[in-house]
Amino acid sequence: ANEMEIEDLKSKLQVMKHLGQDDAAVQKKIEEMNNELQEKIDDLQDLGSTNKTLIYKERQSNDELHEARKVLIQGLPELLGNRTNIGLKRMGELDPKTFHDTCKSKFPPDEAEIQATTLCSSWQENLKNPNWHPIFRRN
Numbered sequence: 001a002n003e004m005e006i007e008d009l010k011s012k013l014q015v016m017k018h019l020g021q022d023d024a025a026v027q028k029k030i031e032e033m034n035n036e037l038q039e040k041i042d043d044l045q046d047l048g049s050t051n052k053t054l055i056y057k058e059r060q061s062n063d064e065l066h067e068a069r070k071v072l073i074q075g076l077p078e079l080l081g082n083r084t085n086i087g088l089k090r091m092g093e094l095d096p097k098t099f100h101d102t103c104k105s106k107f108p109p110d111e112a113e114i115q116a117t118t119l120c121s122s123w124q125e126n127l128k129n130p131n132w133h134p135i136f137r138r139n
Contacts, residue, residue: 002044009037094127096120 016030096116103116126132 002040002047006037006040006044009033009040013037094120094124099123 013030013033016026016033099116099120100112103112103119106112107115
């Protein structure tokens with residue numbers, strides 16, 4: 001918007017310069033428009049500088065957060081032992097052990113491993129589909 005205003009003021013100034021080179025009132029109006037144009041240009045430059053600074057700080061903050069996240073993920077398993085109640089899970093990944101334990105109780109031993117692997121991979125593929133909702137059924 002500022003760029004458009006600047007271009008508009010420049011074109012108006014050109015017209016004013018051509019129309020009234022000898023008229024004192026026109027010269028005063030041209031001077032006022034020149035001052036306004038310079039203010040707009042300065043504001044635009046300040047906004048550009050501020051924008052660059054904010055983008056730099058945002059990238060720097062994101063890099064710091066990403067690095068802190070890595071450190072936390074790497075350090076957390078060392079803090080957690082077998083006796084802690086806190087565990088790590090990854091969003092969108094399934095625990096194959098749960099499928100194996102359930103299939104062992106429902107199928108014969110030779111078939112349980114195959115069923116568990118098949119079910120786990122099937123559910124993992126379904127999780128990748130954003131339109132899949134296991135809770136809602138469509139009629």
